[in-house]
Amino acid sequence: MSERVKVTIDGISVEVEQGTTILNAARLIGGEIVPPAMCYYSKLEGSGGKCRTCLVKVSKGSEKDPRPMPKLVASCRTTVMEGMEVQNITSPEVKEARKGVVELLLINHPLDCPVCDQAGECHLQDLSYEHGSAATRYEFDRRSFERRDIGDKIQLHMTRCILCYRCVYVADQITDRREHGVLGRGDAAEISTYIEKAIENDFSGNVIDVCPVGALTDRTFRFKNRVWFTKPVDAHCNCDKCSGKVTLWYKGEDVIRVTARKDEYGEVESFICNDCRFEKKKTSDWVIEGPRKISKHSVISANHYEQLAPPPVIRKNPALKEANKEQFERVIRY
Template sequence: MAERVKVTIDGISIEVDAGTTILNAARLIGGDIVPPAMCYYSKLEGSGGKCRTCLVKVSKGSDKDPRPMPKLIASCRTGVMDGMEVQNITSPEVVEARKGIVEMLLLNHPLDCPICDQAGECKLQDLGYEHGSEGTRYEFERRTFEKIDIGDKIQLHMTRCILCYRCVYVADQITDHREHGILGRGDASEISTYIEKAIDNDFSGNVIDVCPVGALTDKTFRFKNRVWFTKPVDAHCDCDKCSGKVTLWYKGEEVLRVTARKDVNGEVESFICNTCRFERKNTSEWTIEGPRKISHHSVISSNHYELANPPAVIRKNPALKEANIEEFERVTRH
């Protein structure tokens, strides 16, 4: 059996396997003590350590060496030690540092929320709301880029990018070949392809799902609707390329988009192929499982699952409606 170690985060203790990072230990506890993460993705090897939003304070290194770590450390890259004590939201130093990180991420980020398709699902919006300042001290001209199409289904809006590298790792690890990457250095760095070479393979659409901001968007969904006006429904199909487990986003009886399902940490549970994502937008092509569970803290839960007005596909299937009445009522109560 794997060695178990005890770590205490914001006064809450938990035993985890040796080698577990502080961030993943906090995720096992759950709640408000989980540090935010813009670049780390548990399913992508090598991710993390770039955005610095997950910085925490280690007030006690371990039982063997109780000295505190001299600086704030990235929780996504630091493994726990037996007896380690960590401060996240209970440390004023961490809260202030996170405020500075958010300010830095927003230096060049445009105020596109009113027209950005990522609005309502944007992790940078969440960070700005929780840790951002009312104003900015930045007085210089923001960097801008032209929008480019990287394939016929994906648009890259580099002006919004925070260089988290997630899309690069996805292309490296779950597709046959990668056509895009980081060009330039320093403040001239950007995600791009040489001579706008198209990204075209069966799993390229997953770069959209892992992008934490609105830099990579689905061209088949752009400007069609606000996400909080749509109703997400879990569905599956028999697919020879991927698991076929998806979330369908309805407006009335129309499927506006198809995405991979995400877990409580906002990470894709199982990557899906482009056929499921872009080409199967008819209800008849799917087996409907029921309404997607959405946290009542999310703006996406607005207008969802009211018992008197469920998604059309649920309303037309009495068996599904009856099976999900308890879920309808639970969400409505919140």
């Protein structure tokens, strides 16, 4: 068995395996003490350490060396030690630093939430409400880029990008080839494809799900609806490329988009293929499991339709097809 160490975060102690990061230790505790993370993604190797939104204060390094760390550290990159004490929401210094990080991220990010497809699901939007400032001190021209189609299903709005690298790691680690990356340096850095080459592989659509802002969007869903007017329903199918477990987003009886299922931290539970995401937009393509459970703090929960839904009927053979159809009609009804 691996050695376990005890760490205290905002006065709450937890035992974790040696080598665990402060961020993941905080996630084991849960609640408000979990630092926000815009670039870290537990399922993507090498992610983290770029956005600096997860900064925390280590007030005690360890039992052997109780001295505090001289500067705030990125919790997604810093591993815990025996006896370590960490301050997150209890530290005014951390709150002030996080406010500065959000201001930095918003320097070039356009305030176009009213027309952005990511509105209601945007982590930067949540951060700006919690830590953002009503005004900006930036007096120079913001950088801007033309919107660009990278393939026939994905549009890149580089002006919104915060360079978290998540989409690059997805292409590196779950697809058979990568055609895009970060080009340029400094304020000229951008996510792009080499000589406008399209991103074409069976799992390319996952770059949309991992993007924490509205920089990479689904062209088949753009400007069709607001997420809080839709009804998310869990469904699955027999797919030979991926798990086939998805969330269908309904407007009335129409499936207007398909996404992978996400956990409480907005991370994909299981990556899905492009056939499931873009090609299967009919209810008959899926086995309906029931309403997606949405956090009461999310704007998506405004529908409250899940309270009216009966237990799901899972279609196990063709004889239950009609029963599954009736279940679907009840699920999407207000």
